Amino acid sequence: MKLLIPRHSRPNSSRSSRVMRSRLLPAALPTSASFSSLSSRLRDMSLSASSSPLPPQLPSLFANGSRQGLSFTPEQRVSKNLTGLIPHVMEGADKQCERALKMIRSRQTNIDRYLYLSTLKGQNVDLFYRLLIDHAKELMPLVYTPTIGDVCLQYSTLYTRPEALYISIKQRKSMRTILKNWPYPNPEICVVTDGSRILGLGDLGVNGVGIPIGKLSLYTAAAGIHPERTLPIVLDCGTANETNLKDPLYLGLRSKRIPVPEQQEFMDEFMEAAAEVFPNMVVQFEDFESEKAFNYLDRYRSKYKCFNDDIQGTGAVVLAGYIGAVNLSGVPVEEQRLVFMGAGSAGVGVAKQLVEYYTKRGLSEQAAKDKFWLVDTKGLVTKDRGDKLAEHKKYFARTDNNSHQFRTLEEVIEYVKPTALVGLTATFGVFTESVVRALKASVDAGGLGRRPILFPLSNPLTKAECTFEQAINWTEGTVLFASGSPFANYTVKAGDHAVTYYPNQGNNVYVFPGIGLGAILAKASRVTDNMIYTSAAALAGALNADEIHKGLIYPRIERVRDASIIVAREVMKAARRDGVSMLPEAQWVEWEEWGDPALTKFIKEHVYDPVF
Numbered sequence: 110m111k112l113l114i115p116r117h118s119r120p121n122s123s124r125s126s127r128v129m130r131s132r133l134l135p136a137a138l139p140t141s142a143s144f145s146s147l148s149s150r151l152r153d154m155s156l157s158a159s160s161s162p163l164p165p166q167l168p169s170l171f172a173n174g175s176r177q178g179l180s181f182t183p184e185q186r187v188s189k190n191l192t193g194l195i196p197h198v199m200e201g202a203d204k205q206c207e208r209a210l211k212m213i214r215s216r217q218t219n220i221d222r223y224l225y226l227s228t229l230k231g232q233n234v235d236l237f238y239r240l241l242i243d244h245a246k247e248l249m250p251l252v253y254t255p256t257i258g259d260v261c262l263q264y265s266t267l268y269t270r271p272e273a274l275y276i277s278i279k280q281r282k283s284m285r286t287i288l289k290n291w292p293y294p295n296p297e298i299c300v301v302t303d304g305s306r307i308l309g310l311g312d313l314g315v316n317g318v319g320i321p322i323g324k325l326s327l328y329t330a331a332a333g334i335h336p337e338r339t340l341p342i343v344l345d346c347g348t349a350n351e352t353n354l355k356d357p358l359y360l361g362l363r364s365k366r367i368p369v370p371e372q373q374e375f376m377d378e379f380m381e382a383a384a385e386v387f388p389n390m391v392v393q394f395e396d397f398e399s400e401k402a403f404n405y406l407d408r409y410r411s412k413y414k415c416f417n418d419d420i421q422g423t424g425a426v427v428l429a430g431y432i433g434a435v436n437l438s439g440v441p442v443e444e445q446r447l448v449f450m451g452a453g454s455a456g457v458g459v460a461k462q463l464v465e466y467y468t469k470r471g472l473s474e475q476a477a478k479d480k481f482w483l484v485d486t487k488g489l490v491t492k493d494r495g496d497k498l499a500e501h502k503k504y505f506a507r508t509d510n511n512s513h514q515f516r517t518l519e520e521v522i523e524y525v526k527p528t529a530l531v532g533l534t535a536t537f538g539v540f541t542e543s544v545v546r547a548l549k550a551s552v553d554a555g556g557l558g559r560r561p562i563l564f565p566l567s568n569p570l571t572k573a574e575c576t577f578e579q580a581i582n583w584t585e586g587t588v589l590f591a592s593g594s595p596f597a598n599y600t601v602k603a604g605d606h607a608v609t610y611y612p613n614q615g616n617n618v619y620v621f622p623g624i625g626l627g628a629i630l631a632k633a634s635r636v637t638d639n640m641i642y643t644s645a646a647a648l649a650g651a652l653n654a655d656e657i658h659k660g661l662i663y664p665r666i667e668r669v670r671d672a673s674i675i676v677a678r679e680v681m682k683a684a685r686r687d688g689v690s691m692l693p694e695a696q697w698v699e700w701e702e703w704g705d706p707a708l709t710k711f712i713k714e715h716v717y718d719p720v721f
């Protein structure tokens with residue numbers, strides 16, 4: 110395809126865009142270093158010779174011209190030689206959003222809606238983010254959980270264009286070259302997965318790349334990190350997924366996942382190369398299978414700027430929700446007894462975050478730990494269970510079972526009499542009617558007006574341990590509920606009386622964008638435990654009067670951007686307290702003098718908010 114616009118007048122070299130740009134970006138950053146140039150560069154490289162056919166090049170005309178869509182003024186159209194190349198109407202963001210929403214709503218399936226949005230992102234990134242920011246409740250489920258789970262399952266078929274770095278174990282010697290091939294300079298935040306545990310869907314191999322892409326869309330929509338400063342990466346170590354291996358369209362290495370020690374070596378090389386090529390970049394680990402997730406976090410956290418979203422992000426978001434839920438439950442925090450169904454990275458990560466909460470309130474570590482009963486597929490996790498307990502489960506292994514083995518969740522509930530039940534099992538329907546009713550009964554036994562806490566947190570919705578409707582019905586509406594993926598409000602009618610119940614979404618999207626933004630803006634050299642813990646406390650305090658009145662335990666998803674700013678501010682302060690902020694001392698002294706409003710102003714000045 111020939112370029113129709115002379116090089117000198119292409120909008121990517123123009124400074125005239127009215128798009129508000131992050132001050133983190135250098136003034137001369139090209140606004141449309143598009144994936145078309147990535148495609149062409151890959152085409153020239155022997156590295157790409159064996160990969161799937163590359164998509165046809167995007168005509169640069171539209172990649173460039175679309176940045177402002179239909180909002181170019183007549184004068185801009187003349188000066189950029191765009192006259193006649195776009196329809197003559199001049200429209201602001203609202204009208205363009207209206208058109209896009211109409212299209213999205215006219216599509217029949219969520220995958221189709223995702224594909225429309227994905228195309229829009231490739232063609233008019235500012236419009237895509239304007240939509241996502243202004244219509245978070247409707248559109249987030251399309252670019253994130255639950256739809257992204259289906260997208261990952263079908264990624265090889267849905268693929269139309271490169272949107273990430275795809276690095277296979279076969280290319281490990283070219284790691285630095287590949288990282289440098291990324292068409293945007295100086296990424297600040299990377300989400301990396303090896304596809305080995307995508308949501309609750311298991312090993313999806315390279316198809317798991319939808320998760321880094323989706324999470325980074327939320328870094329931009331929920332925390333205002335400039336889209337050109339985000340870097341999604343999938344490390345391809347093969348896959349255990351037979352369906353993918355047999356799929357002729359599968360885009361990844363067609364071989365079994367390599368042994369764990371080799372995966373670790375590959376990861377070591379990746380972390381070293383990433384820190385060398387992009388020294389300012391924060392790395393978020395996402396959806397690695399549990400053992401690796403814990404191992405990598407331990408291995409890299411004191412050497413690089415990194416955190417694990419499934420362990421620490423989920424831990425923080427559930428802690429925030431737990432604080433809110435306990436306040437509404439009528440059961441004092443000291444009396445709470447928690448059963449966790451699921452003892453993977455998220456289950457253990459969450460339980461550890463809650464232990465920290467209790468120790469900060471003055472409990473000894475042992476007394477705090479004693480409040481938790483973890484259950485996995487074999488039953489209650491105990492020291493004497495006789496199987497080889499995975500390393501990360503040992504911390505919570507119980508000794509109070511008098512040699513008795515509790516094999517089912519029902520037996521554990523009968524024994525523990527919990528006040529809170531948390532699900533991170535990736536198994537739909539594990540919270541059966543008898544389980545939920547038994548939870549309610551054990552809470553009711555403590556006294557009138559007490560409310561059970563029930564968090565079925567597995568993603569996507571097809572893996573949720575129970576639905577919102579079930580939880581309401583089986584607890585006569587008393588439940589304090591949060592799920593990982595979004596459920597709709599539920600209205601119960603009795604005669605001419607109707608009661609509407611509002612679910613909460615306890616998803617790490619409420620914290621990871623703010624943790625990343627805070628770490629970036631504080632120029633943090635590490636992501637410390639205090640930064641993570643603080644994100645939870647900040648989120649717990651971010652509810653407004655209306656949300657409190659409605660009995661919510663998280664801000665409404667429409668307010669996720671407000672919440673992220675608060676989380677980022679507190680994360681920055683925690684970085685400073687921990688001595689890991691590399692900002693000049695004078696800057697901190699000034700903020701300390703002027704207080705939170707000054708720091709909030711600084712954050713707001715640095716976020717991307719597309720206006721056109």
Ligand SMILES: O=C([O-])CC(=O)C(=O)O
Nearest residue numbers: 254308396419568616617
């Ligand atoms: O992606 C999500 O919605 C939450 C998450 O990290 C997971 O389930 O692994």
Ligand SMILES: [Mg+2]
Nearest residue numbers: 395396418419
């Ligand atoms: Mg995850």
